[in-house]
Amino acid sequence: MRNGSAGSVCLLWALTLLVAVPVQALAADPLRSWNDGPVKQSIIDFVTRSTTEGSPGFIPPEERIATFDNDGTLWQEQPVVQGAFLKEQVKALVKEDASLALKQPFKAVLEGDLALLSTMDEPELMALFAATHKGKTQEEFAAEARTFFKTARHPKFGVPYTQLAYAPMLELLQYLRAHGFQTWISSGGGTDFMRVISEDTYGIPPQQVIGSDLKEHFDDQGGHPVLRREAKVDHINDKAGKPVGIGQHIGRRPVFAAGNVRSGGDIQMLQYTKEQPRAGFTLLINHDDAQREFAYQEKNDASLKAARAGGWTVVSMRQDWKRIFPEGR
Structure with missing residues (x-):
């Protein structure tokens, strides 16, 4: 009987502790x-x-x-990651058509104006993508994006964007x-x-x-x-x-x-x-x-x-x- 009472007390004490600890x-x-x-x-x-x-x-x-x-x-x-990627694509495009280096927004992109890229809205970014990626297959684009993610580093944190x-x-x-x-x-x-x-x-x-x-x-x-x-x-x-x-x-x-x-x-x-x-x-x-x-x-x-x-x-x-x-x- 005494052992039973002791067991009950222990059980009650354990339950009290359980309730006291937040479920999370x-x-x-x-x-x-x-x-x-x-x-x-x-x-x-x-x-x-x-x-x-x-x-x-x-x-x-x-x-x-x-x-x-x-x-x-x-x-x-x-910066917007896709904007940083776009800068690399514009560089490649200018190698084929040097006149683009004097036109906006290509000029600002080439000059590394990340502040401009950060203020560009999605339609502007997509219009640039249309100019830089016309004719490419999905596979070609994906390969270029993978290369970017492997090599690019964030300008402040110095690590890959991912x-x-x-x-x-x-x-x-x-x-x-x-x-x-x-x-x-x-x-x-x-x-x-x-x-x-x-x-x-x-x-x-x-x-x-x-x-x-x-x-x-x-x-x-x-x-x-x-x-x-x-x-x-x-x-x-x-x-x-x-x-x-x-x-x-x-x-x-x-x-x-x-x-x-x-x-x-x-x-x-x-x-x-x-x-x-x-x-x-x-x-x-x-x-x-x-x-x-x-x-x-x-x-x-x-x-x-x-x-x-x-x-x-x-x-x-x-x-x-x-x-x-x-x-x-």
Whole structure:
């Protein structure tokens, strides 16, 4: 009897300790690069609700679509990586036609005016791509992009661009996939450019990448068929073009979407995700960490205003992220 009482006391003591320890601490933290707080908790709460059968917020697995902007959302965008790649392509183009070196925007690109590239919108970048990549096959373009990613280094951090994916967002992608979400990229960048690195960098297969595109045509090429790029823009996957691209490629509205503060390019995608019969989760990354990365805002604060009006979750990189880049970067 005495032994039984002692056992009961031990059991009661153990249960007391169990209750005292936060549930999150008992398991590996899937979002370990996020500081504890309202933003991190809101993500966990949404995923818990949407994957718990019987919950009012339950989302069937086939409807768990999450879309992410790329530049400034999944990795750094100062400079825009595709703009840095474009500079190398313009150099090659000028070797064939020296007169281009005196024309804008080719002149500014050649002079290394990364500030100009950072202010260029997606249509301007894609127009340059049309000039530099007409006639190339998908395979030729992919080979050039792979070479760039192997050799290019970020001007401030001195490492390959693929090492500058945000650690908290990589964890978020893994966390969502572990709970049955499909993770897609929906970015203003070139589709074929992002597809070269999407799987190795983010775990997102190339068929789940939506971006801006040039027109292409089928070329039999003497029994060796290829797709060849044209000097015409087919689709700009920016601003209002993002919901269009999502509808064409996925056929479902996202229930989770993430973008960032820069040029207002993600506003419509986040609105499209938030405003539906089942309100989706919308995440906006605010670049306010000049010490660890960069600090910049839109001139008119359009994205932050839209976030306040729409009830989006805003991430302060300075306050909400323990670290910006993966360990060992």
